[in-house]
Structure formats: C-alpha cells, structure tokens
Amino acid sequence: MNQIPFASFVPMEKELGDAIKGAFSRVLDRSFYIGGPEDEAFENAFAAYCGTKYCVGTGNGLDSLMLILKALDIGEGDEVLVPSNTYIATALAVTYVGAKPVFVEPDLRYFNLDPSHLEETLTERTRAIMPVHLYGQPCDMDPIMSFAQKHSLYVIEDCAQAHGATYKGKKVGTFGDAAGFSFYPGKNLGALGDAGCAVTNHAEIADRVRALGNYGSDYKYHHIYKGNNSRLDELQAAVLSVKLPHLDRMNEARRKIAAYYLQNMHNPEVILPQVIRDVSPVWHIFAVRCRKRDRLEAWLKEKGIGTNKHYPIPMHLQPCYTDLGFHEGDYPIAETISATELSLPMYYGMTDEEVQYVVDGINSFPG
Numbered sequence: 305m306n307q308i309p310f311a312s313f314v315p316m317e318k319e320l321g322d323a324i325k326g327a328f329s330r331v332l333d334r335s336f337y338i339g340g341p342e343d344e345a346f347e348n349a350f351a352a353y354c355g356t357k358y359c360v361g362t363g364n365g366l367d368s369l370m371l372i373l374k375a376l377d378i379g380e381g382d383e384v385l386v387p388s389n390t391y392i393a394t395a396l397a398v399t400y401v402g403a404k405p406v407f408v409e410p411d412l413r414y415f416n417l418d419p420s421h422l423e424e425t426l427t428e429r430t431r432a433i434m435p436v437h438l439y440g441q442p443c444d445m446d447p448i449m450s451f452a453q454k455h456s457l458y459v460i461e462d463c464a465q466a467h468g469a470t471y472k473g474k475k476v477g478t479f480g481d482a483a484g485f486s487f488y489p490g491k492n493l494g495a496l497g498d499a500g501c502a503v504t505n506h507a508e509i510a511d512r513v514r515a516l517g518n519y520g521s522d523y524k525y526h527h528i529y530k531g532n533n534s535r536l537d538e539l540q541a542a543v544l545s546v547k548l549p550h551l552d553r554m555n556e557a558r559r560k561i562a563a564y565y566l567q568n569m570h571n572p573e574v575i576l577p578q579v580i581r582d583v584s585p586v587w588h589i590f591a592v593r594c595r596k597r598d599r600l601e602a603w604l605k606e607k608g609i610g611t612n613k614h615y616p617i618p619m620h621l622q623p624c625y626t627d628l629g630f631h632e633g634d635y636p637i638a639e640t641i642s643a644t645e646l647s648l649p650m651y652y653g654m655t656d657e658e659v660q661y662v663v664d665g666i667n668s669f670p671g
C-alpha cells in the first residue's frame with residue numbers, strides 16, 4: 305500500500321456512476337437546463353432532509369452566504385462576526401455585500417468559533433453572526449443563539465462542511481435565520497462542479513434569496529433588486545438528487561473512520577480533535593495538530609499518505625485583507641491553528657487497511 309490520497313471520489317463513482325449518468329441523460333432528453341423540475345425536486349428533497357421549510361438552489365456556497373446577507377439587508381456600515389479560523393469564503397461573503405467581517409477567535413480544542421469571545425467583538429454596528437460548522441463539527445449553538453437573541457443579531461450558519469451534522473439531535477442549518485451550503489465536489493454532498501443552496505424557515509428570506517440569485521427578478525423581465533446570477537442548474541441538481549439518499553450512509557462511513565482514528569492514534573506529538581457534547585459531526589475533515597506539523601507532513605508523504613492544511617493562512621493575514629490593518633499576533637488562536645493543523649485522509653470508501661496504515665503512520669512519527 306503505497307498511495308493513500310488525502311481524498312478520493314473513486315469509491316463513490318464506482319457505486320453511483322451509472323445512476324449519475326442516468327441523471328445526465330434524463331436532463332439531456334428533456335432539453336431544459338436552468339430553473340426546471342430537477343432544481344425543484346432537489347430543493348424539496350434537501351429542505352426535507354435538513355428539516356427546513358425552504359431550500360433555494362444557488363451557484364455555489366459563497367453566493368449562498370452572500371445572497372442571504374443581501375436578503376437580510378446587511379451591507380455598508382454593518383459588521384458581521386465570523387470566525388478567525390475558516391475558509392476565506394465566509395469572510396468574502398461579508399465583504400461582497402459591503403459590510404465588515406469582524407473576526408472571533410475559535411476554541412483550540414474544537415476549532416470552532418468560541419462563544420465566550422463574542423462579547424468582546426460586539427459593537428453598535430454588529431448585525432449578524434456567521435458560525436461555521438468547520439470540518440463537519442457543529443458549533444456550540446445554544447450559547448451562540450442566546451447571545452444573538454440578547455443582542456438582536458441575525459444568525460447565518462455556514463454549513464459548507466457539515467451536511468447532515470447534528471447538534472443536540474437537530475441538523476445544522478436549522479438553528480439560525482438561514483444557512484448556506486456548498487456542493488463543491490469535495491464537500492460531503494458534492495456536485496460535479498460548483499453548486500450551492502440556502503435553507504431557511506422564513507418565506508421572505510427564501511423569496512428574496514431566489515430573486516436575488518435570479519437577476520433580482522420576481523417575474524420575467526421585472527427586476528425588483530440589483531441582483532446576481534447564481535442559480536443551481538438542472539444537471540447539478542440531478543446529480544445531487546442521485547447522491548442525497550446516500551449522504552447519511554456516506555457520512556456514517558466517515559464517522560467510523562474518525563472513531564477508529566481517535567481510538568487508535570497514540571502519539572504524544574499529535575493532538576487529536578475533540579468533539580463537544582451532544583453533537584454528531586460528519587468529519588468533512590479530520591484535523592490533528594502537531595507542533596512539528598511540517599515534519600509530520602513530510603513523514604506521512606514519505607509513506608505515501610496524502611495530507612492537506614486547513615488553512616495555512618488565517619483570514620486576518622490574507623493579502624486581500626491588508627486593508628483591515630491586522631498584524632501577526634492579532635488572532636493568536638487562529639494563528640496557532642494555521643501553524644499546527646494537518647488534515648489526514650478522510651473519504652467515503654477508505655478500506656480498513658488504508659485506515660490502519662494512516663494510524664501506523666501517525667503512531668510511528670518520531671517527532
């Protein structure tokens with residue numbers, strides 16, 4: 305066994321390839337490509353899966369978040385709280401609507417936004433919190449929701465890495481005012497290209513997101529907003545409808561891998577991820593931390609084990625955000641994660657031998 309990729313689509317494609325090709329043919333035979341029955345069917349199925357009243361397909365996860373912010377009239381002069389440790393899209397969505405992302409430090413144990421840091425980031429301009437269920441692990445929603453209620457803030461969940469994850473038995477995406485999902489191919493539920501959606505229980509938000517993503521149009525050639533073009537196309541919707549019924553089973557396979565990793569990895573140099581109480585993560589990413597992270601990366605690479613870093617540069621130090629005026633040391637927890645985090649192989653269809661090989665690779669790391 306000399307090559308274990310960081311991620312692989314091959315086992316999924318072997319199982320679902322024929323059904324996916326069937327979906328292509330169905331769309332092709334119908335000669336209808338945008339805003340048709342596939343989109344509607346997937347939206348209904350995904351809303352039912354999440355347990356929300358509405359789902360609106362979009363072009364990608366970034367747009368989902370951006371359109372929700374727009375739908376809530378968040379823009380110029382407003383501040384939105386986002387974790388200092390996330391993928392850039394969360395912060396960019398805020399920037400795109402003209403608002404200012406204000407970073408909140410995560411909890412080093414769970415990598416997610418630390419509710420105890422919310423108070424210090426609040427100003428009279430704060431309008432919303434965007435908790436990110438990073439790596440597929442749900443945020444601690446109870447304290448986040450009560451903070452939001454106390455200060456009349458919107459909550460927009462970034463669920464791009466957490467399709468199907470639960471907090472106290474309830475799916476993520478159902479706690480806040482609305483939630484954005486990404487169906488980027490590598491996500492737990494992935495299309496064969498860019499795709500995304502917004503879910504919500506509020507009809508007005510759903511209607512606004514749909515209009516905003518369709519050139520701001522409520523009916524044909526009538527434009528009530530200066531909108532965007534960001535829609536879920538029929539081909540991607542058809543693919544997602546094939547994959548959705550398998551999502552829970554595929555997430556369960558990830559949970560098994562994670563459980564085996566957690567039980568069998570023992571190396572004082574390697575800090576394993578912790579999970580908060582009463583949640584069921586979906587392990588989009590299995591993130592460990594190591595002071596000698598780059599040495600660990602090289603050690604595993606030598607053994608043919610693929611890894612990745614999520615994310616090597618924290619938001620506030622990204623070149624595109626120099627205008628925010630931050631310096632190294634401003635968000636020490638996010639910086640620590642960036643400097644020490646390593647993501648281990650995690651994908652549907654990893655064999656027991658492959659999982660064991662990764663465990664052996666970690667356990668034999670000399671430091």
Ligand SMILES: *Cc1c(COP(=O)(O)O)cnc(C)c1O
Nearest residue numbers: 364365366391393394464486488
């Ligand atoms: C992938 C991702 C997004 C953006 O999704 P796209 O579909 O790539 O635009 C947003 N937030 C997080 C946390 C992500 O991982």
